[in-house]
Structures are given as C-alpha cells and as structure tokens.
Amino acid sequence: MALLEVRGLCARHGAVPVLHDVSFHVGRGEIVALLGGNGAGKTTVARCVSGLHRPSSGEVTLDGRDITRCDPRRIVRWGLSHVSEGRRVFPSLTVEENLTLGAYLDGRRTHVVAERREGVYRTFPRLAERRTQRAGSMSGGEQQMLVIGRGLMSAPALLVLDEPSAGLAPASVAALGEDIAAIRAGGTAVLLIEQHLQLALRLADRLVVLRDGHVILSGSTEEVAADPRIGRMYFGDGDSPDRVVPETRQAHSSPS
Numbered sequence: 001m002a003l004l005e006v007r008g009l010c011a012r013h014g015a016v017p018v019l020h021d022v023s024f025h026v027g028r029g030e031i032v033a034l035l036g037g038n039g040a041g042k043t044t045v046a047r048c049v050s051g052l053h054r055p056s057s058g059e060v061t062l063d064g065r066d067i068t069r070c071d072p073r074r075i076v077r078w079g080l081s082h083v084s085e086g087r088r089v090f091p092s093l094t095v096e097e098n099l100t101l102g103a104y105l106d107g108r109r110t111h112v113v114a115e116r117r118e119g120v121y122r123t124f125p126r127l128a129e130r131r132t133q134r135a136g137s138m139s140g141g142e143q144q145m146l147v148i149g150r151g152l153m154s155a156p157a158l159l160v161l162d163e164p165s166a167g168l169a170p171a172s173v174a175a176l177g178e179d180i181a182a183i184r185a186g187g188t189a190v191l192l193i194e195q196h197l198q199l200a201l202r203l204a205d206r207l208v209v210l211r212d213g214h215v216i217l218s219g220s221t222e223e224v225a226a227d228p229r230i231g232r233m234y235f236g237d238g239d240s241p242d243r244v245v246p247e248t249r250q251a252h253s254s255p256s
C-alpha cells in the first residue's frame with residue numbers, strides 16, 4: 001500500500017476547473033517530484049492533499065486512511081506536513097521559537113517538542129548553531145531550511161514541499177538538495193513540487209508532470225527524463241534535447 005494515494009482528483013477555483021482526474025502515489029521513504037510550469041496546478045494538488053483546498057471529486061488516502069476533505073490539523077496529526085511556498089518564517093522570533101511553533105499540535109507535551117527539535121538540529125546542524133538568532137536576519141537558504149525544519153516538527157511520514165528552491169541562489173539550491181536527501185535518509189517521504197528540473201532529476205525516484213491540470217507524464221525519473229515531451233516543456237520545440245540528462249544524481253538507497 002502506498003503512503004499517499006491520490007485518485008481521480010478534480011478541483012476548481014470558483015467556477016474554473018483547474019485539476020482534471022489527477023492520480024499518482026508516493027511510497028514510504030520515496031521522493032516524488034511534481035513538475036509543471038506556472039499555473040499547471042501543482043500548488044492546488046498540494047493544498048488538496050493537505051486539506052487546505054476542497055477537491056470537487058476524487059480521493060486522497062494517507063497510509064490507507066481516507067483524508068479527502070479532512071480538517072488540515074487532523075491530517076498533520078496523521079502524518080502529513082505541508083511546507084508552503086514563500087519561506088514564511090516568523091521574522092522576530094528566534095530559530096528555536098520558530099521550530100517550536102511547528103509542534104503546536106503537541107505543544108503541551110514539552111519533552112516531545114524538545115526531542116523533535118533535537119532531531120531537527122541533528123538533520124540541520126546549521127540551525128543548531130543559529131538557535132538563538134532571529135529568523136528574519138537569516139539568508140534565504142537558511143530561512144528555507146528553517147521552514148522545512150518547522151515542517152519536520154510534527155514528525156511527518158510525508159513532507160510536502162512546495163517550490164522550496166524558488167528564489168534561491170545556485171549554491172543554496174545545492175544545499176537544499178542535500179537537506180532533502182538527508183530528510184529522506186531519516187525515513188520521511190517527500191512530495192517535492194518543483195520548477196527546478198535538475199533538482200527534481202537529482203533527488204526524485206519518480207516524476208509526475210502536470211500541464212493545465214492534467215497529468216501528462218509519470219514514471220520513474222529515468223523513464224520521464226527520456227521522454228522528449230519533458231525536453232520540449234523545459235527547452236521549447238526549437239532546441240529540445242532528445243533526452244534530459246540529469247546532473248550528478250543524488251546517491252540514495254532504493255525505496256522499499
């Protein structure tokens with residue numbers, strides 16, 4: 001059984017249909033990248049999965065449990081954490097305070113919160129070094145690390161990351177790739193919503209490509225990278241390569 005199963009998802013914004021029969025799954029410990037251009041529907045998929053947008057039809061299950069249209073707070077408790085686009089830190093709070101807020105659903109169990117925070121610090125030692133620093137004074141890459149760390153504070157089985165590379169300098173994107181690989185190495189599956197093709201190719205086990213709210217391609221990273229349609233999507237018709245060649249692929253063990 002897949003960890004996350006999305007079947008026949010349809011969604012609208014007002015009267016406008018934006019998702020059409022979207023189906024895919026994420027296995028335990030897997031990284032699946034959801035790709036597509038601006039307005040393809042990636043964020044809407046993420047928001048439907050985490051309970052922030054009500055789909056018009058279709059089904060979402062997490063670990064076999066139907067979570068379609070459930071309260072987002074219950075979905076977090078059941079093991080899905082959504083880090084939305086935009087690196088929304090609380091700028092006047094410290095790193096430690098920002099992390100603690102990520103466990104607000106477990107806020108009364110202080111030993112659990114402290115253990116989880118130490119776990120985040122082990123995954124991201126740079127956050128430990130900056131634990132007393134105000135989040136607003138950190139670089140964009142560090143703020144991204146912090147919001148991801150905050151997402152891990154609910155101890156999710158699945159982390160949904162919406163465009164974590166947006167607006168980051170190349171060196172920070174490389175560091176982000178290492179962070180995401182470290183999260184998976186810790187056993188957390190990732191649904192990675194990205195426009196950064198090379199980052200997705202480097203990290204993901206499988207790719208799902210959306211266009212105009214339809215899944216137009218899905219399969220193993222190798223299969224999808226070999227499909228000429230992905231080259232056309234990212235490089236245009238004129239100079240699309242026969243196949244997209246990933247830069248160095250992140251070493252990782254195969255998901256079970």
Ligand SMILES: Nc1ncnc2c1ncn2[C@@H]1O[C@H](COP(=O)(O)OP(=O)(O)OP(=O)(O)O)[C@@H](O)[C@H]1O
Pocket residue numbers: 013014018036037038039040041042043044045195
């Ligand atoms: N709040 C909203 N109200 C109305 N239409 C919306 C709203 N949010 C998104 N849309 C529309 O829904 C479609 C899908 O948008 P969505 O944000 O899911 O795409 P996306 O692939 O995440 O794009 P981007 O990469 O630009 O964030 C687009 O046509 C968009 O204009």
